[in-house]
Amino acid sequence: MSRSVLVTGGSGALGGAIVRRLRRDGDDVAFTFRTGREAAEALAAATGAHAFAADLTDAAQVRRMVGEVRGRLGRIDALVNNAGSAQALPFALIEERDWDEVLAANLKTMFLVTREVAREMVARKGGAIVNIGSLAGHRAFEVPVHWATAKAGVTGFTLALAQEFGRFHIRVNAVAPGLLDDGVGRMVPERAAADFVAHCAGGRRGTTAEVADVVAFLLGDDARYVNAQCLCVDGGI
Amino acid sequence: MSLDPSGAQRTYYETVSMCPTCSELVPGRVVGRPDGVFVARECPAHGPFEGLVCSDTAWFEGLGRFDVEPVRPGHPRATAAAGCPRDCGLCPEHRQIAGTAAIEISNRCDADCPVCLADNRGTFELPVDEVRAMVDSLLAAQGFVDALTLSGGEPTMHPDILEILAALDRPEIGRVVLDTNGLRIAEDDRFLDALARRRVMVSLHYDGSGARRLRGVSAEVQERALARLLRWGIPTAPLVLAVRDVNDGELGTIVASLLTRSPAIQSVVVSLMAYTGANGSRFPGDPRRRLTIPAALELLDGGSAGNLGRRAFIPLPMPNPVCAAIGYFLVMDRELTPLIPLADVDDVVHYLRNMNFARDDGGLERLLRDGVDRVYAHPEAYPDSERLLRKFRDLLCTLFPQGRPLEADRRRAVVEERVKVVYLIQFMDPWTFDSVRLSKCSCQHLMPDGRIVPSCAYYSYHRRLDPRFAPAAAPARGEGA
Numbered sequence: 001m002s003r004s005v006l007v008t009g010g011s012g013a014l015g016g017a018i019v020r021r022l023r024r025d026g027d028d029v030a031f032t033f034r035t036g037r038e039a040a041e042a043l044a045a046a047t048g049a050h051a052f053a054a055d056l057t058d059a060a061q062v063r064r065m066v067g068e069v070r071g072r073l074g075r076i077d078a079l080v081n082n083a084g085s086a087q088a089l090p091f092a093l094i095e096e097r098d099w100d101e102v103l104a105a106n107l108k109t110m111f112l113v114t115r116e117v118a119r120e121m122v123a124r125k126g127g128a129i130v131n132i133g134s135l136a137g138h139r140a141f142e143v144p145v146h147w148a149t150a151k152a153g154v155t156g157f158t159l160a161l162a163q164e165f166g167r168f169h170i171r172v173n174a175v176a177p178g179l180l181d182d183g184v185g186r187m188v189p190e191r192a193a194a195d196f197v198a199h200c201a202g203g204r205r206g207t208t209a210e211v212a213d214v215v216a217f218l219l220g221d222d223a224r225y226v227n228a229q230c231l232c233v234d235g236g237i
Numbered sequence: 238m239s240l241d242p243s244g245a246q247r248t249y250y251e252t253v254s255m256c257p258t259c260s261e262l263v264p265g266r267v268v269g270r271p272d273g274v275f276v277a278r279e280c281p282a283h284g285p286f287e288g289l290v291c292s293d294t295a296w297f298e299g300l301g302r303f304d305v306e307p308v309r310p311g312h313p314r315a316t317a318a319a320g321c322p323r324d325c326g327l328c329p330e331h332r333q334i335a336g337t338a339a340i341e342i343s344n345r346c347d348a349d350c351p352v353c354l355a356d357n358r359g360t361f362e363l364p365v366d367e368v369r370a371m372v373d374s375l376l377a378a379q380g381f382v383d384a385l386t387l388s389g390g391e392p393t394m395h396p397d398i399l400e401i402l403a404a405l406d407r408p409e410i411g412r413v414v415l416d417t418n419g420l421r422i423a424e425d426d427r428f429l430d431a432l433a434r435r436r437v438m439v440s441l442h443y444d445g446s447g448a449r450r451l452r453g454v455s456a457e458v459q460e461r462a463l464a465r466l467l468r469w470g471i472p473t474a475p476l477v478l479a480v481r482d483v484n485d486g487e488l489g490t491i492v493a494s495l496l497t498r499s500p501a502i503q504s505v506v507v508s509l510m511a512y513t514g515a516n517g518s519r520f521p522g523d524p525r526r527r528l529t530i531p532a533a534l535e536l537l538d539g540g541s542a543g544n545l546g547r548r549a550f551i552p553l554p555m556p557n558p559v560c561a562a563i564g565y566f567l568v569m570d571r572e573l574t575p576l577i578p579l580a581d582v583d584d585v586v587h588y589l590r591n592m593n594f595a596r597d598d599g600g601l602e603r604l605l606r607d608g609v610d611r612v613y614a615h616p617e618a619y620p621d622s623e624r625l626l627r628k629f630r631d632l633l634c635t636l637f638p639q640g641r642p643l644e645a646d647r648r649r650a651v652v653e654e655r656v657k658v659v660y661l662i663q664f665m666d667p668w669t670f671d672s673v674r675l676s677k678c679s680c681q682h683l684m685p686d687g688r689i690v691p692s693c694a695y696y697s698y699h700r701r702l703d704p705r706f707a708p709a710a711a712p713a714r715g716e717g718a
Contacts, residue, residue, distance in 0.1 A: 086637075092609045
């Protein structure tokens, strides 16, 4: 039986790769988008996934969106919390509104969506959640401090939720990509990118497809004994 | 350095200078007094002369901080026998590679600028292959050059100008600059279409109300040429010639309005009058009262709300720091924010050492980051620091918009739109000729015979020895007898 999966932030580079990979596995997939309507519609048309527009920082919109997804898919077996955004600002230029915005886009969205989706997982006593973090939440990198803070928060969110939901047989894991060749990775200056590659055992940037493969693994039965983990997909740093 | 017995004058160094009347080379001294720094010399035939080098003695005496260790030429083309500037080629005594190399691709011109540094007799047009060979020869010696300037004569009159530009589109040349009076650009749409497809920056003469007196063309023609370059989106660096008592009162207004006018204007060059060349040596005015860089900076300050003043500039570490100054400006919402005052001067000097144009090597980004941190850490030192930080924030948010990263080329274009450069340059002429200063010159002319000659030596000494400018030289093709 195919799974029903909700992927947040599906219109971006990594979200799109995850949607494509899950569709290739035969999953029934819904994804959300906020600004990239054209990309979202193209992805939906290309993959047969279902696109839903929502501002995930707004609890009412999240509730409406999850209701619509359930109406379309019937149920939600698995959730990929991928939505987020970044600002390339040094610490001196981060304003209060930037801090609030980036933490909301990367963490509050994760909380609100999970709160709505997990209700039926708890009731059903089963499910899988994968949260997208970043290597920058674990190691020292030249990245915006508010974004790294949010990505470090993903790890805490994952660990505590896995502990709390363990008794409901809901696995909660995180994936922490290193530098990728698309998405946020395209905002990294060439000099910093070269520095990453020089310290990467794999000797190159990763691809969004390689991260999507790991997400698919963590959602599947092959990972049934993998829980409360944060898997770094970084080529070996 | 030595003081005269009265203590009112000090001698910084001995040099070789030139008689402004007969152009003979004569021994000279660079001396400082409270009223400025001068090259003093005495011609056996025409008596003593002094030429003003710098109107601010303290500025001159502070230049040591900017006098960085040069990059020496690897392959001298001449021997050091007769002494500077006779041995040019370059000779082993020359201390600096070319930052800007210039090729006079013809000596035909459709204008007759009263200030012209050249000598437009219509006697030659360099074939494309010869231009290519001259550049090959330069690059074989030094591998890379920040800028290659095509001048003349009027280079846009060269029948193969577009082929020459295509031949120079190579990675070892930072930028190709086309130095023009703008007459063709003001009229020829097809030429502009072709220029827009080439990798070129146009250095357009743009002199404000002084256009007619200085260039013999009207300010309206210069303005028309500029407007058309901008309409075609061609990178443009207006070249403003600044002359005492001609257009010095409007310098600040001209430069400030150019910097905020269009994304296509990436830099503005203010060139201070040099009294040399066929026409320039006869231009009316007193070379001893000439504009020098510190005085020009004071003038820039007026008309620019104080944003283009001295604190916004530093002497350019390459070439000799007495020859040029540079300022960086953030342009947002038609406001100019000088960036030099945000930086540690020694860091800027380190970054700019031995280059004429900023390179895309992360150095400028580091300087900006340091500047941001400095304003953040010392808000009391920067008026309106919160607003200043917000400007940088907005710039970065433009460069890195959320959710849709810009391609690197587009990011570079945004930086060029928002971060502008102003250069002040001061060529030497027979009044200020100084072989010691010349020995660190990084603006160098390429000769068809493979020699490389510092531009100031060419303008004031070597051009008259160049057989292409001999009275009996044959006219160029297309020229009447």
